[in-house]
Amino acid sequence: xILPIVAYGNPVLRKVAEDIDADYPELQxxxxxxxxxxxxxxxxxxxxxxxxxxxxxxxxxxxQIIENLEEDEKDLYPGDEGIRQVFINAYVDEMEGxxxxxxxxxxxxxxxxxxxxxxxxxxxxxxxxxxxxHTQTFSGVTARVILHEYDHIEGKLFIDYLPPLKKKLxxxxxxxIANGKIRxxxxxxxx
Numbered sequence: 001x002i003l004p005i006v007a008y009g010n011p012v013l014r015k016v017a018e019d020i021d022a023d024y025p026e027l028q029x030x031x032x033x034x035x036x037x038x039x040x041x042x043x044x045x046x047x048x049x050x051x052x053x054x055x056x057x058x059x060x061x062x063x064q065i066i067e068n069l070e071e072d073e074k075d076l077y078p079g080d081e082g083i084r085q086v087f088i089n090a091y092v093d094e095m096e097g098x099x100x101x102x103x104x105x106x107x108x109x110x111x112x113x114x115x116x117x118x119x120x121x122x123x124x125x126x127x128x129x130x131x132x133x134h135t136q137t138f139s140g141v142t143a144r145v146i147l148h149e150y151d152h153i154e155g156k157l158f159i160d161y162l163p164p165l166k167k168k169l170x171x172x173x174x175x176x177i178a179n180g181k182i183r184x185x186x187x188x189x190x191x
Contacts, residue, residue, distance in 0.1 A: 003037045003051045004189035008109045009178025012049050017056045017153040019089045022131045031086055031129055034059050041186040043107050045145045047152030050108050052189065056089045058149035062142040083142055090126035090150060095119035102144055104158045110184045112173055116161045118147050
């Protein structure tokens with residue numbers, strides 16, 4: 001089922017999300033709906049707070065980014081083949097490597113894209129959809145998507161990384177989003 005994406009301004013986007021256990025009601029159905037919602041919205045990641053659930057759950061499909069890169073662009077992300085994965089109760093263990101800029105956007109903040117600097121690699125401990133624990137290191141675009149979605153379960157947004165002047169310049173656009181004065185081609189929920 002395609003769920004509405006929560007728009008910027010909703011307090012759920014600023015809460016630190018709660019851990020869940022394997023008994024979380026209808027978890028597999030929720031995960032399936034998150035995948036469906038993400039793809040219907042042309043996203044590469046989606047966190048539960050973006051569908052109005054303050055739980056530590058997000059999905060990532062960075063394969064679609066890697067597959068759409070030109071051959072010479074793929075050289076920029078050696079070893080990053082992309083992933084399609086569920087992350088439950090994720091916690092970042094370590095971020096390493098140089099900070100590098102990339103033009104990010106967010107389904108909850110439509111029509112705004114800005115360069116955000118993030119670390120090259122991230123080591124993260126998480127549970128998969130079968131509640132098996134993993135600790136993995138990711139790099140390149142995949143690390144970036146993971147960190148973006150991880151921020152959502154920590155109550156942070158990509159605009160938090162922007163310099164104060166840039167945020168000030170975006171204030172009216174952000175207010176328009178919060179007030180529902182925006183058109184998108186996917187379902188949204190405005191507070």
